[in-house]
Amino acid sequence: MTRAALLAIGLRILRALFTMLLCVTLVFVVLRTAGDPAEQLLPAETPPDVRETYRQRWGLDQPLPVQYLRYIANLAQGDLGTSFSSGQPVAAAVAETLPRTLMLGLTALLLATVLGLTLGIAAALRRGTAADRGLMAVAVLGYSMPVFFLGILLILLFALTLRVLPSSGSSSLRHLILPALTLALPLTGRVARFARTAMLEVLGRPFIRGARAKGVGNLGVILRHALPNATVPLLMFFGIEIGLTLSGAVVTETIFAWPGLGRMLVDSVSRRDLPVVQAVILLVTLVIVLSNLVVDILHSVIDPKVSMARALGGGT
Amino acid sequence: MAGPLQQAPSGGADAPVLSIRNLGIRFSGAPVVQDLSLSVRRGETLGVVGESGSGKSVTFLAAMRLLPPKAVVTGQIRLGSDDLLAMSERRMAGIRGGRIGLIPQDPGAALDPMMRVGLQIVQSLRLHQGLRGDAARAEARRLLDQVGIPNAAARIDLYPFEFSGGQKQRIMIAMALAGRPDLLVADEPTTALDVTIQAQILELLVEIQRDTGMAMVLISHDLGVISQTCQRVAVMYAGRIVEESTTAALFHDPAHPYAQGLLRSLPELSGPRRRLAAIPGMVPSPRDLPPGCAFAPRCVLVRPACAAVRPELGAIGPARRVACTPVQDARQSPLLPANQPSGVPA
Ligand SMILES: Nc1ncnc2c1ncn2[C@@H]1O[C@H](COP(=O)(O)OP(=O)(O)OP(=O)(O)O)[C@@H](O)[C@H]1O
Numbered sequence: 001m002t003r004a005a006l007l008a009i010g011l012r013i014l015r016a017l018f019t020m021l022l023c024v025t026l027v028f029v030v031l032r033t034a035g036d037p038a039e040q041l042l043p044a045e046t047p048p049d050v051r052e053t054y055r056q057r058w059g060l061d062q063p064l065p066v067q068y069l070r071y072i073a074n075l076a077q078g079d080l081g082t083s084f085s086s087g088q089p090v091a092a093a094v095a096e097t098l099p100r101t102l103m104l105g106l107t108a109l110l111l112a113t114v115l116g117l118t119l120g121i122a123a124a125l126r127r128g129t130a131a132d133r134g135l136m137a138v139a140v141l142g143y144s145m146p147v148f149f150l151g152i153l154l155i156l157l158f159a160l161t162l163r164v165l166p167s168s169g170s171s172s173l174r175h176l177i178l179p180a181l182t183l184a185l186p187l188t189g190r191v192a193r194f195a196r197t198a199m200l201e202v203l204g205r206p207f208i209r210g211a212r213a214k215g216v217g218n219l220g221v222i223l224r225h226a227l228p229n230a231t232v233p234l235l236m237f238f239g240i241e242i243g244l245t246l247s248g249a250v251v252t253e254t255i256f257a258w259p260g261l262g263r264m265l266v267d268s269v270s271r272r273d274l275p276v277v278q279a280v281i282l283l284v285t286l287v288i289v290l291s292n293l294v295v296d297i298l299h300s301v302i303d304p305k306v307s308m309a310r311a312l313g314g315g316t
Numbered sequence: 317m318a319g320p321l322q323q324a325p326s327g328g329a330d331a332p333v334l335s336i337r338n339l340g341i342r343f344s345g346a347p348v349v350q351d352l353s354l355s356v357r358r359g360e361t362l363g364v365v366g367e368s369g370s371g372k373s374v375t376f377l378a379a380m381r382l383l384p385p386k387a388v389v390t391g392q393i394r395l396g397s398d399d400l401l402a403m404s405e406r407r408m409a410g411i412r413g414g415r416i417g418l419i420p421q422d423p424g425a426a427l428d429p430m431m432r433v434g435l436q437i438v439q440s441l442r443l444h445q446g447l448r449g450d451a452a453r454a455e456a457r458r459l460l461d462q463v464g465i466p467n468a469a470a471r472i473d474l475y476p477f478e479f480s481g482g483q484k485q486r487i488m489i490a491m492a493l494a495g496r497p498d499l500l501v502a503d504e505p506t507t508a509l510d511v512t513i514q515a516q517i518l519e520l521l522v523e524i525q526r527d528t529g530m531a532m533v534l535i536s537h538d539l540g541v542i543s544q545t546c547q548r549v550a551v552m553y554a555g556r557i558v559e560e561s562t563t564a565a566l567f568h569d570p571a572h573p574y575a576q577g578l579l580r581s582l583p584e585l586s587g588p589r590r591r592l593a594a595i596p597g598m599v600p601s602p603r604d605l606p607p608g609c610a611f612a613p614r615c616v617l618v619r620p621a622c623a624a625v626r627p628e629l630g631a632i633g634p635a636r637r638v639a640c641t642p643v644q645d646a647r648q649s650p651l652l653p654a655n656q657p658s659g660v661p662a
Pocket residue numbers: 343348366367368369370371372373374375384421537602
């Protein structure tokens with residue numbers, strides 16, 4: 001890699017860090033101005049002096065800027081704070097839940113990618129046929145169904161009627177199946193639709209006919225020419241979808257009592273456990289920013305035009 | 317120029333490389349090419365001229381079976397003794413880029429933007445010459461050299477966007493030549509280029525043709541280009557050939573009123589080239605072709621009968637056919653059999 005390319009990537013990382021800081025600050029401000037946690041968390045009959053002790057312990061008696069600076073300083077040292085409700089360090093709790101959410105999210109993402117790409121490409125190659133229309137109708141149905149509705153439907157079918165899969169918990173891999181499906185099916189629909197559109201767009205470009213005019217066979221045209229040219233738009237699409245998948249995970253985890261970040265977020269918000277809320281949002285932001293960073297870097301690796309601009313010192 | 321034909325055991329040295337008979341092409345009902353017959357021999361260059369939309373490109377795309385599936389193609393197209401419209405898709409893929417090379421209209425867009433140009437040529441060499449690895453690479457470099465890409469060895473691994481329009485055109489030519497075609501179809505290979513480059517590219521094509529003896533079809537709007545390169549010319553109008561003749565005869569004495577109009581619109585030899593648009597009126601769309609002669613509404617020789625009866629392509633001289641009743645009446649020699657395609661041996 002050239003120096004210019006490294007510099008461009010460095011700039012991107014800086015920008016990602018800046019985005020993180022912005023999100024963290026925004027969340028901090030919004031949470032602090034939305035009411036006093038001491039009011040919500042402690043029983044109504046708590047005497048005022050006890051209430052004051054807690055405020056001091058949680059640092060809520062300090063002026064907002066001081067709280068903020070202290071929070072950022074701790075963050076910089078990897079300290080996510082202490083949970084208001086459990087008194088345990090947030091970092092430990094998060095370290096326990098994050099892998100579960102990643103497992104759920106990545107399973108769904110993998111499933112949706114493989115299934116969605118296959119179906120979308122198959123539909124594009126059969127454009128206008130009954131199979132194409134059928135596939136796309138199912139895809140639209142898949143992603144226009146609300147996640148909670150789909151989740152309940154799957155529970156009704158597989159857990160209550162057929163009794164083949166557990167509907168809640170996380171003690172075995174079988175517990176993963178229903179929540180992963182719930183998360184994956186709408187995404188599969190979106191991937192299939194997007195892949196179909198992207199493929200059709202590429203297949204309509206003149207260089208496809210150019211390749212066929214050289215004698216490249218149908219399979220070769222798809223694998224060597226159409227797919228590589230469709231990867232850039234697909235990559236961009238996934239950059240966006242990863243965020244959406246995470247937000248879908250919040251709902252899914254709640255439905256299936258999957259003890260991941262999503263459920264942790266819902267619980268901590270309702271308890272106004274500010275350090276936990278902040279930590280979860282920080283992690284979610286981190287995942288999104290990181291995946292966009294990876295998408296960005298991959299883009300510049302795949303697309304000769306972009307990497308060329310880089311090498312020339314561009315860096316879009 | 318003379319040499320044994322590689323295939324076509326049924327024909328002699330003079331048998332056509334490509335022969336098209338009664339070709340018809342329809343797009344959702346609209347006839348864009350009708351009853352078209354032509355042939356090209358080894359070592360020969362056939363020019364195809366005609367206004368935009370007259371069916372020049374689709375005719376030869378049909379010969380390569382590269383039209384979209386919705387196109388309905390009828391008639392017969394033979395390459396040597398092989399029936400192109402009847403053969404399996406597999407065999408046809410082997411012929412594309414092999415025995416028939418195509419330099420498509422807008423060659424810049426015909427290169428895969430995500431693939432290094434060297435690899436795109438190697439792809440052809442692999443498919444049609446069985447070359448692999450270093451041998452294929454060396455041959456790709458030789459081809460790039462041959463078409464005049466400066467510093468080919470260093471540029472073989474660049475992407476298409478790193479070349480100029482004229483260079484991309486040369487790369488397309490290299491790619492079309494990689495398969496050592498019997499027939500090269502060059503669809504407006506010089507339209508987007510400035511006059512100097514245009515002349516260089518044409519010279520290159522003619523030179524390669526001289527070396528290999530391949531047959532060539534040169535599609536162009538530009539009569540100047542045609543006159544410099546082609547032995548015979550087919551003039552197309554609204555999906556039909558309206559005049560077919562040797563280049564000399566056509567330029568000396570155009571027979572069809574449309575061909576006359578085209579030649580009159582030709583700028584001075586020294587002047588700037590421009591597109592052919594000097595005949596008043598518009599080409600009818602394939603959707604509403606008149607029942608008679610499609611050129612009648614713009615024709616200076618028009619008679620009442622022209623609008624009702626479509627003229628057949630008939631001989632008016634040796635190797636010369638024209639589809640115009642007034643012209644046929646005036647010139648047709650009773651000694652020549654009518655309706656015999658001059659390029660196709662009966
Ligand atoms: N894929 C297609 N679908 C529908 N109609 C088409 C298609 N391709 C070509 N046509 C029609 O066929 C007719 C002939 O087109 P063609 O491209 O052969 O013209 P051309 O003589 O090559 O013109 P130009 O000089 O502009 O290249 C036109 O009326 C065009 O609209």
